Amino acid sequence: MPSGTRPGMPARDRANTAASRSKPAPAREGAGARTRVTLRQLEAFCTVALTGSVSAGAQRLSRTQSAISLALQELESALGARLFERAGRGLRQTDAARRLLPKAIELVERATELPAIAGDLAASARHLAIGASRTIGPFLMPELLAEFTRRDPNLSIELVIENTGTLVARIRDLTLDLAFIEGEVLEPGLSVQPWMNDEICLFARAGHPAPRALANGRWVLRERGSGTRETFLRAMQPLIGTPGIAMEVSDPLALKRLVAATDWFGCLSRMAVAGELRDGTLRDVTPRTAGLRRALTRSFWLVSHPQRYRSAAADALLAHARAA
Template identity: 40%
Template sequence: MIDKTNQWTPPRLRLNLRHLEVFVATARGGSTRAAADRIARSQSAASTALADLEGSLGVELFDRIGRRLQLNENGRALLPRAQALVEQAAELQALFSEEHAAPLRVAASFTIGEYLLPELISEWTLRHPQSQVQLRIGNTSEVIEAVAGFDVDVGFIEGPQTHPGLAVRPWLDDELIVVAAPGHPLAGSTATLRQLAEVTWVMREHGSGTRLVTDAWLIRNLAHVRVGFELGSTEAIKRVVAAGGGLGCLSRHAVAQSIDDGRLVELRTRLPRAVRTLAIALHTEKRLGRATTDFLQHCRDAAPKPGRSR
């Protein structure tokens, strides 16, 4: 005779993945209409699923502000765990159907996203043809926001900014250099600190990682920094500098091709070297899937080392 008194009985689950999927999509989109668009369901079905989830948990997950739904304390506590469960379910599904694998979502600041990651992503997709990568490029502040809001799986940043919910890990070193047009009056000589304080500079916009590091470097060493242009694109800065609009301070990675082509020259100066660390930003409460972990390892192994250009 079998004694059943000590057998474990699993708890009755009141949640389902569909409800959690709607919750995560609503948290990202700010409304059940936006959630319905993200997951290809009707708005009424999304609203019902969200109401069922809140009823099952016995708490409200959003503050209703007009037509907007904003996560409250309960929702913020649930979001990382719900997203992890939804992503794990997608991974399980992908075990048997490669075409359903969720794309890897990456955000990167401009220097990294435009000059370092494209080649790394191309190499990755050649080795993993079923693995899709979605790359979003913005300034460092925007990348941090995307990682903190669970909009992306991983972020690559170039500034010293951080966020209490993020873990920032060093990735590789980068050097900032001063560039000028070949015909600039200071080209071909070693510029003094006084000369650098008197010229016009072409800078990235505030919020950019490059701008944060550049400001700290130049202000610490020059009596005055005359900013003539503030631009939101590294390519725009290179064009203005090449046209003689002023000096630029950019990543060596970003200007290597332009220097090789002769459109820009590296200016010799009496400034100390400016080496910064590019970093990987991850949410502390996000579980990394296998694809993310493998991709990060690929980026660490294949990224250009100091003194090696791509």
């Protein structure tokens, strides 16, 4: 006789009792549902995705590596998807992670804006990751950012100074909010807006023995991937062909000092050599033809990724830059 039935119990009652015991117990509220996704998990995911490793993410968030790893495991369990794969000493995002990242960044950054929306401005510390190419970074960004941050003392800014190619790659990978770029941006799918114009200046040391012998001279140029280099080579091709390159340098200050100490020629943004031209350390040797001057004039660009959430702080910085 089935357990729970009594002698003499009607057959129908015995059948109902047996059927009720064969059904699963009603689930408690929330039982069997996936774990809820938390902002702490999403913050860990975004940081690891953008830094490339658990250790770097833990350092950025001031958490232990085990805490970051646990948050990632919980998030993967909640989503039912693997987010990272091992790649040497770091981690590589899966397709699921790449799809999730833009929305996860938006959720985390919107959460940081909540105190400001609620009116507690003192508690709303915000962060921007900004890129600038090697001309814009040292010669335009200090004054621009100093004035901007005076209006918003709770804003922290990470300024990354690299060449155009590197900054475009970082915008594509969503690791920068915005980039101020001097070179031509050919990457499809990015938002590219003109900012201001700039002129390339050709220069030599003050006592150069043959300041007009540009075709026969040796040149110190910026590194490959530099917007300054690309503009120079394109503009000078009809005039001197392929220049003789003595050295490639990624730092504008080092380039200026090399030219000042040798009989080599150099090229940089005119704003980068304005001080040396004024004090006579360097001399301008740019040919005065109108066509060449036009060819040596280029645009600076404001570049972002359409899928990267643009916070109120990023929008404010863009407006400030356009008004400068």
